[in-house]
Amino acid sequence: MAKVPPVLLDEQLCFSIYSASKKFNHFYQSALAPFGLTYPQYIALLALWEDAPLTVHQLGDRLELDSGTLTPLLKRLEKQGWVTRVRSRTDERQVLIHLTSMATAKRDEVYQRIGQCQTMLGMSDHEIQTLMTDLITVKNQLDHVSDNQLIDKQTTH
Amino acid sequence: MAKVPPVLLDEQLCFSIYSASKKFNHFYQSALAPFGLTYPQYIALLALWEDAPLTVHQLGDRLELDSGTLTPLLKRLEKQGWVTRVRSRTDERQVLIHLTSMATAKRDEVYQRIGQCQTMLGMSDHEIQTLMTDLITVKNQLDHVSDNQLIDKQTTH
DNA sequence: TTCAATAGTATTGTATACAATTTAATTGCC
DNA sequence: GGCAATTAAATTGTATACAATACTATTGAA
Numbered sequence: 042m043a044k045v046p047p048v049l050l051d052e053q054l055c056f057s058i059y060s061a062s063k064k065f066n067h068f069y070q071s072a073l074a075p076f077g078l079t080y081p082q083y084i085a086l087l088a089l090w091e092d093a094p095l096t097v098h099q100l101g102d103r104l105e106l107d108s109g110t111l112t113p114l115l116k117r118l119e120k121q122g123w124v125t126r127v128r129s130r131t132d133e134r135q136v137l138i139h140l141t142s143m144a145t146a147k148r149d150e151v152y153q154r155i156g157q158c159q160t161m162l163g164m165s166d167h168e169i170q171t172l173m174t175d176l177i178t179v180k181n182q183l184d185h186v187s188d189n190q191l192i193d194k195q196t197t198h
Numbered sequence: 199m200a201k202v203p204p205v206l207l208d209e210q211l212c213f214s215i216y217s218a219s220k221k222f223n224h225f226y227q228s229a230l231a232p233f234g235l236t237y238p239q240y241i242a243l244l245a246l247w248e249d250a251p252l253t254v255h256q257l258g259d260r261l262e263l264d265s266g267t268l269t270p271l272l273k274r275l276e277k278q279g280w281v282t283r284v285r286s287r288t289d290e291r292q293v294l295i296h297l298t299s300m301a302t303a304k305r306d307e308v309y310q311r312i313g314q315c316q317t318m319l320g321m322s323d324h325e326i327q328t329l330m331t332d333l334i335t336v337k338n339q340l341d342h343v344s345d346n347q348l349i350d351k352q353t354t355h
Numbered sequence: 356t357t358c359a360a361t362a363g364t365a366t367t368g369t370a371t372a373c374a375a376t377t378t379a380a381t382t383g384c385c
Numbered sequence: 386g387g388c389a390a391t392t393a394a395a396t397t398g399t400a401t402a403c404a405a406t407a408c409t410a411t412t413g414a415a
Binding site (some may be wrong): 177179191 | 202203204205206207209210211212213214215216217218219220221222223224225226228229231237241244245247248260262306308309310312313315318319320321325326328329330332333334335336337339340341343347
């Protein structure tokens with residue numbers, strides 16, 4: 042094999058994103074401790090506060106999570122009193138996720154708490170916008186590289 | 199409670215990072231399929247290829263993972279023949295993670311494969327650099343908000 | 356209409372993550 | 386030297402993630 046450039050951990054964009062994601066997770070876990078919510082539970086509620094009820098499938102599209110992740114997560118949210126899971130009458134395959142009155146009542150408390158905690162980060166709106174725009178570009182590029190392209194390369198080594 | 203601005207999922211930097219991180223994970227999982235490596239296993243090997251052997255603790259510092267994650271991960275890497283786990287003789291508390299000859303032999307193959315797959319993403323070095331710089335800023339800010347600050351706010355709602 | 360194909364959710368199995376605890380080894384202080 | 390405090394890994398328990406499979410309800414084509 043010809044000389045191959047090394048892959049250095051600190052130069053990997055994936056690793057920057059991976060560790061930033063873990064840090065955000067920890068940050069929100071602490072911020073949401075008064076509500077006993079994990080980060081994935083919190084984003085599920087964000088989606089539902091925008092547009093409830095949603096089917097498991099719709100919520101999965103929104104959060105990019107499948108039923109294998111969402112079913113147990115939603116059962117935990119149900120047990121803690123945030124949502125109810127109701128079989129749809131018009132299509133018995135679907136399960137509709139509704140917010141409870143507690144979830145509706147607590148919405149603004151959570152919004153406010155998140156707002157306060159985000160202020161502590163001291164990031165300007167412009168900074169955030171720039172980063173998000175760039176991240177969307179990365180995500181699009183990742184989406185456009187199909188598994189087939191990656192699999193085809195398997196035989197070359 | 200006074201009027202509180204809504205928290206919209208699509209405006210959250212955390213959610214952009216969270217979903218980009220999952221996409222990268224999937225991308226590398228596919229790219230590394232010929233080697234049977236998961237993404238966290240891959241970054242562990244990257245760290246070791248740069249500087250083996252490392253103790254579990256040192257590897258944890260590098261990857262920002264604790265022994266609860268690393269111990270089972272390293273056992274799997276050991277079972278698959280990439281590393282060996284050896285109690286240090288000078289300090290019996292430590293476990294040194296060594297690369298096997300197979301891991302050393304396959305290093306350039308993995309480097310090359312990663313290089314090929316990253317090319318498919320079509321991102322310029324400049325794009326990547328900019329993003330990484332911004333992400334480091336975010337990570338620093340997340341690090342500098344202590345748990346104490348977040349916990350103090352608990353009583354305000 | 357009937358039944359094969361599809362769609363929506365749940366389940367199973369594997370692999371992270373991480374807090375909290377446990378266990379064993381080492382260090383520091385007297 | 387003796388022992389409390391500390392350190393390093395491993396373990397335990399809970400919560401994601403996701404591929405693959407199973408199960409049930411619906412749809413669609415003959």
